[in-house]
Amino acid sequence: MAGGRFNPALSEDGRAQADAVGQRLAEAEFTSVRVSPLRRTVETAELIEAHRSRGPACTVDPDLVECHRGQLEGVPEDDPDVRAAWRGGTWEGWPGGERRTDFRERLRRVLAGLHDHPGVHLLVTHGNVINELLCLAAGVSGCAPFKPAIASLSVLRTDRDGVARIVAVNDLWHFDDVLPQHLAP
Secondary structure (H helix, E strand, C coil): CCCCCCCCCCCCHHHHHHHHHHHHHHCCCCEEECCCCCCCHHHHHHHHHHHCCCCCEEEEEECCCCCCCCHHCCCHHHCCCHHHHHHHHCCCCCCCCCHHHHHHHHHHHHHHHCCCCCCCCCCCCHHHHHHHHHHHHHCCCCCCCCCCCCCEEEEEECCCCCCCEEEEEECCCCCCCHHHHHCCC
C-alpha cells in the first residue's frame, strides 16, 4: 500500500522490527523523543520506549506526520496515478493532497526546532519525512535521493552552531540478517 496518512496498526513484522530498534536504542541518550501522530509510529515509539529506562518521554509532533496524498491515500505505490503524481516532484498531481512546498516548509519548522535545542533527538516518523529532512540538512532540493528503508535509523545531529549534520543514513544493523544480505554475491 502507499504510505501517506493511511493509518493502520503495526503488523506482527512491524512490531518485531520496532522491538529490534528498541533493543538497539536501549542505552542511547536523547535530548528529546518526538513521534508522528499516526498510529503505526505511536506504536513503534511505545515499543522503543519499553526498552528504555531513562530519558525524555515521547511527545507527539503533528509536523512529523507523513505527507498527505489526498484522494490517492492508501492506493498502491505501483498504481499509474500514484506514479504519475510522484514523478513530477511537486506532488501537484495528488488531488486534494499536500503540496511538496508545504511539506518542505513544515519540515523546515522541525529542523528549526531541533536547532533551538542542540543534542540528539529521536524522531519516530515516516520515509518521506526522513527523506525530506535529510534533503534539507544536505541542501538537496531534488526528489527522494535517500530512500529510507522501513525500520531503518537515520541520524541528524544538531550542534551548538545550529547546523544539522547527517551522521548516518538507512542504518539497519539492528537486524541480525542485514549483513549476510549485503555481503551475498
